[in-house]
Amino acid sequence: MLDEPFSRGASRLHLADPRCKLVAALAFAVCAALLRSPGPAALALLTGAALCLWARLPLPRLLRRLAAVNVFVAFLWLFLPFSLPGAPLLRIGPFPGLPDWLAPNWLSLTATDAGVAQALLVTLKSNAIVLAFIALAGTSDITAVGHAVARLGLPDKLALLLLFTWRQLHVVAQEYHRLRTAAKVRGFTPGTDLHTYRTYANMAGMVLVRSFDRAERVGQAMRLRGFAGRFHMLAEPAGRPGDRLLAAVIILCAAALLAADILQPLAGLP
Amino acid sequence: MHISEGVLSPAVLGAGAALAALGVATGLKRLDYDRLMTVAILSSAFFVASLIHVPIGPASAHLVLNGLLGVMLGWAAVPAIFVxxxxxxxLFQFGGLTVLGVNTFTMALPPVLCFYAFRPMLSGPSRLRGGAAFACGFLSVGASALLTAAALALxxxxxxAAARALLLAHVPVxxxxxxxxxxxxxxxxRVRPEMLAFTSTAHG
Known part of the structure; x- marks a missing residue:
């Protein structure tokens, strides 16, 4: 669960400097988030897919990841098509045969073209950003991202917090899994009752207590070894000469999409 | 619930990012290097808590525990939640770069408020403690859902309509x-009472 399936690989994107990739990912995400028309949004989705293709990411894992991300988008599809005025596409109700208390007025819904277009736009943008993010940020491991964050000029405390959290996450998760296994072999089956809640609360509490103790120990060990607020890296992560150019091209593509989106209504295009 | 990328309007995204940056900066300023490891481990415990699914009737929801984190960490909860x-x-592409600010703000503001409201009661006598702790969890998740719904509605x-449904779904949670x-x-x-007094001793 806590592995990084996309971080291993030998594509050009995997080898690039994580700093350049992070900046490019941020620029792409911001530009794509600002899009307002479906044409440029579809192009952004194509760009994201092309980046994933270039990174030669494992397709089954990628699709599973996308499915998980689209749960929220699916939730919006339940509401958005019915929420905007426009030309009706699909009418649900009113139900003349049924009594009023069973089918009140608000139950009759109308899906409009504007609503469907809005839902489609959100879907395109969301998936475009996620694909580009996986291809750019996901192709570095999190340790590399943490160091890149510090070298991009963000507060070093924040970068350290990210690195420490990532390191300890596995330990804490193991702790939790061990407690859960122990509960399971003792015949614990969750249900909606106080016993279940108490069991989960005790598990969470135990994880917190052990984590807290571990934090004290690790903190002492680090002070003992002379930790004074920075990691010394044995090897500077080596990028490739063309990394900045690569990032610049991606940023330019994203900016071009945004420009097309803004200029489209002015030029009178559909 | 995390809002995914590409949904919110630029104004909401920008405001969320600015407010979150302010909160993270405040939290980091009050956090010294000695406590960094403790905050990191509690932050990972917060992450792991979100993997615990608790059944609620036929459905299930994952624990959030952001109220608890806020009461234990105070302002440092903001960078902890951000991380x-x-x-x-x-790891999972839940949320994302552009919505990170909004999501941090909606999840971290209520816990910090709870810290100021309920902190004294939690380290007080046990009679008050249960009620205060319930209020922390109840209000933090409720206010987070309210802020998330507000971000959507704005x-x-x-x-x-989606925002109202989101809010309604959070009532059992x-x-x-x-x-x-x-x-x-x-x-x-019962097990480690000094953990509840952690922030107050750390600040002297």
Whole structure:
């Protein structure tokens, strides 16, 4: 669960400097988030897919990841098509045969073209950003991202917090899994009752207590070894000469999409 | 619930990013290097808590425990939540770069407020403690859901129905979260009472 399936690989994107990739990912995400028309949004989705293709990411894992991300988008599809005025596409109700208390007025819904277009736009943008993010940020491991964050000029405390959290996450998760296994072999089956809640609360509490103790120990060990607020890296992560150019091209593509989106209504295009 | 990328309006995204940056900066300023490891481990515990699914009737919801984190960490909860959300974005692509600010703000503001409201009661006598802990969990998740719904509703008229549904779906979660938070606090109070007084001793 806590592995990084996309971080291993030998594509050009995997080898690039994580700093350049992070900046490019941020620029792409911001530009794509600002899009307002479906044409440029579809192009952004194509760009994201092309980046994933270039990174030669494992397709089954990628699709599973996308499915998980689209749960929220699916939730919006339940509401958005019915929420905007426009030309009706699909009418649900009113139900003349049924009594009023069973089918009140608000139950009759109308899906409009504007609503469907809005839902489609959100879907395109969301998936475009996620694909580009996986291809750019996901192709570095999190340790590399943490160091890149510090070298991009963000507060070093924040970068350290990210690195420490990532390191300890596995330990804490193991702790939790061990407690859960122990509960399971003792015949614990969750249900909606106080016993279940108490069991989960005790598990969470135990994880917190052990984590807290571990934090004290690790903190002492680090002070003992002379930790004074920075990691010394044995090897500077080596990028490739063309990394900045690569990032610049991606940023330019994203900016071009945004420009097309803004200029489209002015030029009178559909 | 995390809002995914590409949904919110630019104004909401920008405001969320600015407010979150302010909160993270404040939290980091009050956090010295000695406590960094403790905050990191509690942040990862917060992350792991979100992997615990608690059944609520036929459905289930994952624990949030952001109220508990706020009461234990105070302002440092903001960078802790930010880092946990950033890792979730990197690992699972829940949320993402542009919505990281909004998600951090909606998840971290209520816990910091709870810290000021309920902190004295939690380290006080046990009679008050249960109620205060319940209120922490209940109100933190409720206020987070409210802020998330507000972020959606402010992004456009068309999102208001979804925002209302989101808020409604969180009502049972609020009760579950309140009960679990109260039970976790009573567990910690029995097993390791000094953890509840952690922030006050650290600040002297």
């Amino acid at each position: 946990a959300l950033a890792l979730q974005a990197l 992004s456009g008229e068309e999102f208001s 609020m009760f579950a979260e309140g009960v679990v938070t109260a039970l976790v606090v009573s567990f910690i109070a």
